[in-house]
């Protein structure tokens with residue numbers, strides 16, 4: 216973990232309430248896809264944890280959804296603004312290049328998958344992406360999702376793709392769930408883990424410190440309590456006691 220100042224070099228709306236931000240600076244501590252950063256915002260006491268969407272060289276990208284005051288303020292930050300961030304937090308996905316994995320994303324749970332997709336592409340593997348959201352306005356189609364994956368989309372209201380949830384789509388399209396990586400709402404991860412124990416889920420929790428010191432983000436697992444910020448946010452689906 217390292218505390219760094221990252222400069223905003225891009226901050227743009229990419230869908231209803233969803234923003235793409237590119238941050239430049241020393242990101243040498245960022246190692247794995249599925250890690251997160253913890254951002255200090257002007258006028259907010261607690262940092263905001265956000266997944267690393269992609270990282271390369273001297274910059275990293277995040278995708279965030281405006282939910283409350285903190286993310287609303289983030290959306291209005293201008294290019295050139297510097298953010299104090301803790302980087303290199305969390306464990307990340309255990310990527311296995313011997314299989315074609317299924318990436319399951321619910322809503323803003325798409326955020327950690329850009330880097331995962333490019334790493335698989337470098338190994339000449341096109342991952343299967345099952346991407347669900349409430350409606351088409353909640354879907355972000357970045358180029359890498361369209362061109363570099365076998366993309367399956369669903370929405371609850373049927374406004375884009377299959378009408379239904381990700382599990383219904385997996386069954387409808389007969390997708391081979393040999394191994395999957397998932398990120399999204401708690402209920403989606405819970406139902407996915409129940410149906411398909413063979414995968415990894417990225418969890419969210421309300422965080423205090425964000426680096427393992429306060430125990431505020433503990434969850435129950437079959438191997439005892441674990442901290443989402445330190446032993447997670449990625450866990451084996453089979454070990455989480457939802």
Ligand SMILES: Cc1cc2nc3c(=O)[nH]c(=O)nc-3n(C[C@H](O)[C@H](O)[C@H](O)COP(=O)(O)OP(=O)(O)OC[C@H]3O[C@@H](n4cnc5c(N)ncnc54)[C@H](O)[C@@H]3O)c2cc1C
Nearest residue numbers: 261263264265266278279280283284285286326419420421
């Ligand atoms: C490991 C991890 C990765 C995440 N990655 C992303 C991402 O890539 N994109 C994205 O849009 N969101 C992500 N989130 C959720 C994001 O942290 C919250 O949406 C955000 O903190 C809300 O802040 P707010 O001030 O707008 O909302 P408010 O509700 O006003 O926040 C009040 C307080 O609650 C905390 N909080 C609220 N919702 C959450 C939440 N779901 N998880 C943790 N803390 C929360 C805030 O940090 C803040 O301290 C992630 C959360 C975690 C734990």
Ligand code: FES
Nearest residue numbers: 423425429430444
């Ligand atoms: S947020 Fe403090 S231990 Fe996880």
